[in-house]
Amino acid sequence: MKQSARGIIFLGVLALVYSGSVGAGSVSRLPLTTAGTIAIANLDHQIAQLRDDAGVEALLLARSRFLGDYDALDRAVSLAERRVRTGGDLMRRARTRSAVHRFSEALDDLAAAEQVGVDTDAVAALRASILVATGHAEEAIPRLEADASAHPGFASLGSLATAYAAAGRIADADRLYAAALADLHTTSPFPHAWLYFVRGMMWTEQAGDPVRGEAFYLQALAHLPEFATASIHLAELEAARGDLPSAVTRLRRVVAASSEPVALALLGELRLRMGDRTNGLRDIAKARRRYASLLARHPLAFADHAAEFYLGPGADAQRAWRLARQNLANRETARAFGLAIDAARAAGRDRDACLLSASAQARSIDIESSACLHFVLP
């Protein structure tokens, strides 16, 4: 690419970044990426072309992630589980297992892939992402820093940013997310939407800046209006600041197009708050059935979301506690500890909550524990 042309694209991307960073205002211009409807049609087209051939799993996972299509997730897992002949197969199975939070088995696959000669960089990259997902970001960071330095690009920068975010290094992560976006030279909306989404999630949920977070969610949706998870997060923020009609409208669109139980549950809660008891209870009942179905197929993947559901509109604290413990056993992240502590308290297990707080603190995870002073901890 000519330098001048590259510069123009770079400036265009920067303009998008900055227009999203100044506040939760509207998106002032359309992104220079392919329309979401076309990109999704092309994703589906590729899935159809590949049929059950190796490689289709990643496309199915993308469909699941962006559109909340859990049938696609089921198919990806099923295909990956029944095809393990080559190192490439092991890598694909590791990715799908990781996607459904079967991290330990995914790591086993990576070790096996390494033994049969799969490129060590590819193995290390996926291993590092699993470390981040399981609460060991600090261990992954040196490797990811080396990778970003040796192979600077949106993928390596984005992975490092995610690790920094998990380690609480918000400013460093934000700088890298911006750099990763600037390095995107594609008209595909998917990577743009994803980077804006995770950047928004970091600001909202880790840095406590929902205004900035909302601006990034809007950018994600400007690139891919069909992005179910970004819509749900934005609806949460809208609901939190009292804009229930907008949140409901957004969630209704998600529910109409996907099988995402988080959207159903939140929609049900909001409808109850707005006095629409019949539809609210119906949505929550649907969410309950969806969680039951998903937990039966992918228990680890949905343990945390389901625990949150049962802590909230699902109103089953004992079940929430069981799921939260299961989730914590799978990955010791700050969020998993927080969820387990909340669930323990809701289930009347204050002593367990305090033990968990102590355990988190022993791992240098910052969890509130003042309520535990009256317990004698080991």
Place this chain on the structure above:
Amino acid sequence: MKIFENGTRLAIFMSVAAALTAPAAQASDHLDTPTVIADPAADIGDLYAWTSSDGRRLNLAMNIVGGKFSDRLQYVFHVDSGKRFGKTTATTPVMCRFDDRNIAECWVGDADYVHGDASAATGIEGKHRRFRVFAGLRDDPFFNNVKGTRSAYEAAAEALKQGASVDAAACPNLDKATSRKVLDRWRHTDGGPATNFLAGWKSASLVISVDLGVVNRGGELLAVWGGTYAPATQATQDKASAFPVAGSPVDRIGRPLTGNALLGPLDPEEVSDRRKEAYNRAAPAAWQQYAKDIQRTLGLYDGFDGTCGNQWLVDRNAEPSLRYAVLAKTLADDRLWVNSASKVCTRFLAVEFAANGSANTDCGGRTPNYDAIDVYRSLLVGGTIDGIDDGVERDDGTHSTSKFPFLAAP
């Protein structure tokens, strides 16, 4: 509520790219770099160009990996023209862009323009009737035993890893058993009969039939290449606008296989990807810099039959560094050459043959019915137009060279 907290999620984008890399090798131009693998609307599959049997039109077809065209990209056929092979003196760009409903807007230089739904088989005709456009889903005419080809590569790579020597021109000295294994794997898929990896594939296809008089200003020899471009600003949809300024190049294609088969096919993925990305974005003035990459790969192919020095256009008497230079230079000028004075199109590379002493009157170019891949590999391995095949003789679709829009319905 916190919905997603999974560091593995970013990996999806790497894996989307990585997932398709394996079958990509030896597709024509499909899935050639990470950039286009992640963006099927930008990823050109193949390019075809040939003259009509009445000698009045140039027929052009370009398909992409996606099923729909992007509303943010420009799709361009460059039709260069001249009087001598290798020297063109004029060019006519044919550009189309699309809106989010895939309504087309196309230009043939400054000569004609059309806007509308081009997805019906009859297509739409330019305002001045100088060209006709079809844009829609069609059968992908490319056919290739991709898995067998990859397996053949692996056999050659394994032999090199095990210590097979390589001569000073980068041609491997494969023993007879290894050579037999390579060629046998090329003819089979997973040890069985060869299958066309792209059987049943459909792709968004852009088909143009244009008056020769619009595109042959420089002479009767036409050199066609295609590209996708990302404009720096949004396309305006003013219907009578002048020919748009082309954006930044994303993908390009001339002959089949140049990127996927000739630019570091056995190099580490990262190395060959970087080279192919640069190749896709290179301006014509910089194309010859890829002759060295191609030359190195030509040496590899030359040894596949166990004999070094029998490739097409090889100079056996040249010093090793120049043994493959003529063919490398020819292929680095990556355009489909069409003799527009001819109404008969049956031979891939006919213009290149004529320019190198094999006189013929074929138009050359590439129709959707050529077994271009077998010709290509036969020339590169054994110096003849046949003899090395992949066991796949034709596409599953039936394509026409005379009835617009030529490519079989999906």
